[in-house]
Amino acid sequence: MSRKSLLLVFVSLIFVGIGFSQTPAIRWALFGTVSLPVGDFGEDRYFDLNRGGDGAATTGFGAGVELIYPLGTPGLGWHTTAAFIYQGYDDVLIRQWVQEDLGSGANVDAGNYFIIPIMTGISYNVPVSPEIGIILIGQAGLGLIKKTTMTASVPDTASGEIELDMATSFGFGIGAGLVFNDKFNISVRYMGFGEPDFEYTILEDSSIYATGKWKIPVSTILITAGIYF
Numbered sequence: 001m002s003r004k005s006l007l008l009v010f011v012s013l014i015f016v017g018i019g020f021s022q023t024p025a026i027r028w029a030l031f032g033t034v035s036l037p038v039g040d041f042g043e044d045r046y047f048d049l050n051r052g053g054d055g056a057a058t059t060g061f062g063a064g065v066e067l068i069y070p071l072g073t074p075g076l077g078w079h080t081t082a083a084f085i086y087q088g089y090d091d092v093l094i095r096q097w098v099q100e101d102l103g104s105g106a107n108v109d110a111g112n113y114f115i116i117p118i119m120t121g122i123s124y125n126v127p128v129s130p131e132i133g134i135i136l137i138g139q140a141g142l143g144l145i146k147k148t149t150m151t152a153s154v155p156d157t158a159s160g161e162i163e164l165d166m167a168t169s170f171g172f173g174i175g176a177g178l179v180f181n182d183k184f185n186i187s188v189r190y191m192g193f194g195e196p197d198f199e200y201t202i203l204e205d206s207s208i209y210a211t212g213k214w215k216i217p218v219s220t221i222l223i224t225a226g227i228y229f
Helices: 003-022 092-102
Strands: 027-037 057-070 076-089 107-109 113-127 132-147 150-154 158-164 167-180 184-192 197-204 207-215 219-228
Touching: 027 076, 057 113, 057 219, 076 132, 076 219, 092 107, 092 150, 113 167, 132 184, 167 197, 167 219
Parallel strands: none
Antiparallel strands: 027 057, 027 219, 057 076, 076 113, 107 150, 113 132, 132 167, 150 158, 158 197, 167 184, 184 219, 197 207
16 A cells, blocks of 8 residues: 555544544433322322222332433434333222222222333433533333232231233323533423223132223323433
């Protein structure tokens, strides 16, 4: 290879290296969250064995991971989020309903929810000072939602369970937050998954009594705190 060709290759490598060095790196983040149920997901006005009811969810918590792929424009990124959220369940309404039917001695455990949101979309980080930026997030994706088994029993008399399969629902998320020193972040995000269908099986003394579907609304506000890597 001639000296001229070697020089051209060397110059080309320099420009390629400069190009890569100026390309923002893919970033990922870890976060913890408090989950506040909103709308009918957090209400406990009614429960109907044939069609479900309000979510009766209580405050939850969780953790997640995010991947931000730069899209060329400064601050603009393709933003993917996956999280695992534990959401409590208010036993009061179910206990009242069961005790009306089985008597005041009935024991009730209404279980809880596990929510796995997998969302992707766009985020935009706008610097407002050298140390602080505002981030806006819009996403869509799936929610994998598990309502754990509900149990009721009367000592020395009878026992029953309601087992619910995992529900899958399309959802969306929007939010905003602050980024500090391009490292730490806090945000508030709304995630809504409509009214997914939960297939249920009612067992009475371990025998199948009935099957069907419930519609339970699922939506929550996440308050997150995380760190970028």
